[in-house]
Amino acid sequence: MTTFLLLLIVYAIALAIGLARRGLTSVTKISVVPTGRPLTRILIIGATGGTGRQLLVRALEQGYVVKALVRDPGKLSVEHPHLTVVHGDVLDYSAVEKAVRGQDAVISALGHRRFFVLTRILSEGTRNVLRAMETYSVRRFVCETSLGIGTASAAWAFTTHYL
Numbered sequence: 001m002t003t004f005l006l007l008l009i010v011y012a013i014a015l016a017i018g019l020a021r022r023g024l025t026s027v028t029k030i031s032v033v034p035t036g037r038p039l040t041r042i043l044i045i046g047a048t049g050g051t052g053r054q055l056l057v058r059a060l061e062q063g064y065v066v067k068a069l070v071r072d073p074g075k076l077s078v079e080h081p082h083l084t085v086v087h088g089d090v091l092d093y094s095a096v097e098k099a100v101r102g103q104d105a106v107i108s109a110l111g112h113r114r115f116f117v118l119t120r121i122l123s124e125g126t127r128n129v130l131r132a133m134e135t136y137s138v139r140r141f142v143c144e145t146s147l148g149i150g151t152a153s154a155a156w157a158f159t160t161h162y163l
Protein backbone atom coordinates (compact mmCIF):
# COMPACT_ATOMS: atom_id res chain seq x y z
CA MET A 1 0.00 0.00 0.00
CA THR A 2 2.86 2.39 0.89
CA THR A 3 4.57 1.67 -2.44
CA PHE A 4 1.35 2.29 -4.31
CA LEU A 5 0.81 5.61 -2.54
CA LEU A 6 4.41 6.66 -3.26
CA LEU A 7 3.96 5.78 -6.94
CA LEU A 8 0.72 7.77 -6.98
CA ILE A 9 2.45 10.83 -5.49
CA VAL A 10 5.35 10.60 -7.98
CA TYR A 11 2.85 10.26 -10.84
CA ALA A 12 0.84 13.29 -9.61
CA ILE A 13 4.00 15.43 -9.34
CA ALA A 14 5.26 14.37 -12.79
CA LEU A 15 1.84 15.07 -14.33
CA ALA A 16 1.65 18.51 -12.70
CA ILE A 17 5.14 19.46 -13.94
CA GLY A 18 4.41 18.16 -17.43
CA LEU A 19 1.12 20.06 -17.77
CA ALA A 20 2.62 23.26 -16.35
CA ARG A 21 5.56 23.11 -18.81
CA ARG A 22 3.23 22.42 -21.72
CA GLY A 23 1.15 25.48 -20.91
CA LEU A 24 4.19 27.76 -21.08
CA THR A 25 5.85 26.56 -24.25
CA SER A 26 4.37 28.57 -27.13
CA VAL A 27 2.04 31.32 -28.27
CA THR A 28 -0.86 29.84 -30.23
CA LYS A 29 -2.40 32.02 -32.94
CA ILE A 30 -5.80 30.81 -34.04
CA SER A 31 -7.43 32.08 -37.22
CA VAL A 32 -11.04 33.19 -37.30
CA VAL A 33 -13.33 30.58 -38.82
CA PRO A 34 -16.77 31.79 -40.04
CA THR A 35 -19.29 29.33 -38.64
CA GLY A 36 -22.47 30.89 -40.04
CA ARG A 37 -24.22 30.84 -36.67
CA PRO A 38 -24.63 33.51 -33.98
CA LEU A 39 -21.60 33.86 -31.75
CA THR A 40 -22.14 32.78 -28.20
CA ARG A 41 -20.24 34.48 -25.42
CA ILE A 42 -18.54 32.09 -23.06
CA LEU A 43 -16.58 32.79 -19.90
CA ILE A 44 -13.88 30.21 -19.23
CA ILE A 45 -12.45 29.97 -15.74
CA GLY A 46 -9.18 28.06 -15.34
CA ALA A 47 -8.08 28.75 -18.93
CA THR A 48 -4.39 28.68 -17.97
CA GLY A 49 -4.71 25.09 -16.73
CA GLY A 50 -4.19 21.81 -18.53
CA THR A 51 -7.77 21.17 -19.59
CA GLY A 52 -8.91 24.81 -19.50
CA ARG A 53 -6.40 25.80 -22.18
CA GLN A 54 -7.66 23.00 -24.44
CA LEU A 55 -11.25 24.16 -23.88
CA LEU A 56 -10.28 27.73 -24.71
CA VAL A 57 -8.63 26.76 -27.99
CA ARG A 58 -11.52 24.51 -29.04
CA ALA A 59 -14.12 27.18 -28.18
CA LEU A 60 -12.28 29.79 -30.29
CA GLU A 61 -11.86 27.34 -33.15
CA GLN A 62 -15.61 26.71 -33.06
CA GLY A 63 -16.46 30.40 -33.35
CA TYR A 64 -17.37 31.31 -29.78
CA VAL A 65 -16.54 34.69 -28.30
CA VAL A 66 -14.47 33.83 -25.27
CA LYS A 67 -13.59 35.68 -22.13
CA ALA A 68 -10.98 34.13 -19.84
CA LEU A 69 -10.73 35.04 -16.17
CA VAL A 70 -7.12 34.38 -15.16
CA ARG A 71 -4.87 35.14 -12.22
CA ASP A 72 -1.83 35.67 -14.43
CA PRO A 73 -2.51 36.85 -18.03
CA GLY A 74 1.16 36.22 -18.87
CA LYS A 75 0.47 32.49 -18.59
CA LEU A 76 -2.12 32.51 -21.36
CA SER A 77 -0.20 32.13 -24.61
CA VAL A 78 -3.18 32.29 -26.96
CA GLU A 79 -4.06 35.17 -29.30
CA HIS A 80 -7.39 35.58 -31.07
CA PRO A 81 -9.66 38.52 -31.99
CA HIS A 82 -12.55 36.84 -30.19
CA LEU A 83 -10.59 36.35 -26.97
CA THR A 84 -10.67 38.79 -24.06
CA VAL A 85 -8.45 38.07 -21.11
CA VAL A 86 -9.44 39.57 -17.79
CA HIS A 87 -7.25 39.55 -14.75
CA GLY A 88 -8.84 38.29 -11.55
CA ASP A 89 -9.10 35.69 -8.85
CA VAL A 90 -12.17 33.49 -8.58
CA LEU A 91 -12.12 34.03 -4.82
CA ASP A 92 -12.71 37.75 -5.43
CA TYR A 93 -16.46 38.05 -5.96
CA SER A 94 -16.34 41.47 -7.61
CA ALA A 95 -13.85 40.19 -10.22
CA VAL A 96 -16.08 37.18 -10.92
CA GLU A 97 -19.19 39.34 -11.17
CA LYS A 98 -17.55 41.65 -13.72
CA ALA A 99 -16.38 38.66 -15.75
CA VAL A 100 -19.76 36.90 -15.76
CA ARG A 101 -21.72 39.99 -16.80
CA GLY A 102 -22.88 39.78 -20.44
CA GLN A 103 -21.97 36.11 -20.93
CA ASP A 104 -24.28 33.41 -22.32
CA ALA A 105 -22.51 30.55 -20.56
CA VAL A 106 -19.73 29.79 -18.10
CA ILE A 107 -17.29 26.89 -18.28
CA SER A 108 -15.24 26.14 -15.19
CA ALA A 109 -11.98 24.20 -15.45
CA LEU A 110 -10.99 25.44 -12.04
CA GLY A 111 -8.54 23.30 -10.16
CA HIS A 112 -5.52 23.47 -7.90
CA ARG A 113 -2.25 21.67 -7.47
CA ARG A 114 -2.33 21.72 -3.68
CA PHE A 115 -2.93 18.00 -3.46
CA PHE A 116 -2.20 17.65 0.22
CA VAL A 117 -3.47 20.99 1.52
CA LEU A 118 -7.06 21.94 2.26
CA THR A 119 -8.23 24.81 0.06
CA ARG A 120 -11.53 26.56 -0.64
CA ILE A 121 -10.69 27.43 -4.25
CA LEU A 122 -13.23 25.04 -5.73
CA SER A 123 -16.02 25.48 -3.16
CA GLU A 124 -15.75 29.26 -2.66
CA GLY A 125 -14.79 29.90 -6.27
CA THR A 126 -17.71 27.93 -7.66
CA ARG A 127 -20.06 29.58 -5.17
CA ASN A 128 -18.92 33.01 -6.43
CA VAL A 129 -19.46 31.94 -10.04
CA LEU A 130 -22.98 30.63 -9.36
CA ARG A 131 -23.88 33.75 -7.38
CA ALA A 132 -22.73 36.01 -10.24
CA MET A 133 -24.59 33.85 -12.76
CA GLU A 134 -27.78 34.26 -10.75
CA THR A 135 -27.21 38.00 -10.56
CA TYR A 136 -26.98 38.31 -14.36
CA SER A 137 -29.40 35.46 -15.22
CA VAL A 138 -26.73 33.41 -16.99
CA ARG A 139 -28.34 29.99 -17.32
CA ARG A 140 -25.66 27.65 -18.69
CA PHE A 141 -22.85 26.31 -16.51
CA VAL A 142 -20.45 23.52 -17.42
CA CYS A 143 -18.15 22.50 -14.61
CA GLU A 144 -15.24 20.06 -14.64
CA THR A 145 -15.15 18.27 -11.32
CA SER A 146 -13.12 15.61 -9.62
CA LEU A 147 -14.18 12.01 -9.24
CA GLY A 148 -17.15 11.29 -7.09
CA ILE A 149 -19.07 14.55 -7.24
CA GLY A 150 -22.80 13.99 -6.82
CA THR A 151 -24.20 10.84 -8.36
CA ALA A 152 -20.84 10.00 -10.04
CA SER A 153 -19.66 8.41 -6.78
CA ALA A 154 -22.03 5.50 -7.40
CA ALA A 155 -19.78 4.44 -10.28
CA TRP A 156 -16.65 4.26 -8.15
CA ALA A 157 -14.82 0.99 -7.85
CA PHE A 158 -14.54 -0.36 -4.31
CA THR A 159 -10.80 0.44 -4.11
CA THR A 160 -11.22 4.01 -5.39
CA HIS A 161 -13.96 4.60 -2.87
CA TYR A 162 -11.74 3.71 0.09
CA LEU A 163 -8.44 5.31 -1.11
Ligand SMILES: NC(=O)c1ccc[n+]([C@@H]2O[C@H](COP(=O)([O-])OP(=O)(O)OC[C@H]3O[C@@H](n4cnc5c(N)ncnc54)[C@H](OP(=O)(O)O)[C@@H]3O)[C@@H](O)[C@H]2O)c1
Pocket residue numbers: 019045046047048049050051052069070071072075088089090091109110111112113121125144145146147
Ligand atom coordinates in the same frame (compact mmCIF):
# COMPACT_ATOMS: atom_id res chain seq x y z
N1 LIG B 1 -6.83 16.79 -15.77
C1 LIG B 1 -7.65 15.74 -15.70
O1 LIG B 1 -7.40 14.65 -16.28
C2 LIG B 1 -8.93 15.81 -14.91
C3 LIG B 1 -9.75 14.71 -14.83
C4 LIG B 1 -10.95 14.80 -14.13
C5 LIG B 1 -11.29 15.97 -13.50
N2 LIG B 1 -10.48 17.04 -13.56
C6 LIG B 1 -10.87 18.24 -12.86
O2 LIG B 1 -10.95 19.31 -13.80
C7 LIG B 1 -10.51 20.50 -13.18
C8 LIG B 1 -9.39 21.11 -14.01
O3 LIG B 1 -8.30 20.19 -14.11
P1 LIG B 1 -6.90 20.63 -14.70
O4 LIG B 1 -6.02 19.45 -14.65
O5 LIG B 1 -7.10 21.30 -16.02
O6 LIG B 1 -6.43 21.70 -13.60
P2 LIG B 1 -5.15 22.63 -13.58
O7 LIG B 1 -4.24 22.35 -14.73
O8 LIG B 1 -4.60 22.60 -12.19
O9 LIG B 1 -5.76 24.10 -13.83
C9 LIG B 1 -6.49 24.74 -12.84
C10 LIG B 1 -6.87 26.12 -13.32
O10 LIG B 1 -7.58 26.77 -12.27
C11 LIG B 1 -7.01 28.08 -12.10
N3 LIG B 1 -7.17 28.59 -10.76
C12 LIG B 1 -6.79 28.00 -9.60
N4 LIG B 1 -7.09 28.79 -8.56
C13 LIG B 1 -7.67 29.91 -9.09
C14 LIG B 1 -8.18 31.09 -8.53
N5 LIG B 1 -8.19 31.28 -7.20
N6 LIG B 1 -8.70 32.03 -9.35
C15 LIG B 1 -8.71 31.84 -10.69
N7 LIG B 1 -8.24 30.73 -11.30
C16 LIG B 1 -7.71 29.79 -10.49
C17 LIG B 1 -5.53 27.87 -12.41
O11 LIG B 1 -4.93 29.13 -12.61
P3 LIG B 1 -3.33 29.33 -12.43
O12 LIG B 1 -2.73 28.95 -13.76
O13 LIG B 1 -3.22 30.78 -12.12
O14 LIG B 1 -2.89 28.44 -11.31
C18 LIG B 1 -5.65 27.01 -13.66
O15 LIG B 1 -5.94 27.79 -14.78
C19 LIG B 1 -10.07 20.13 -11.76
O16 LIG B 1 -11.10 20.44 -10.86
C20 LIG B 1 -9.83 18.65 -11.84
O17 LIG B 1 -10.06 18.03 -10.59
C21 LIG B 1 -9.31 17.00 -14.26
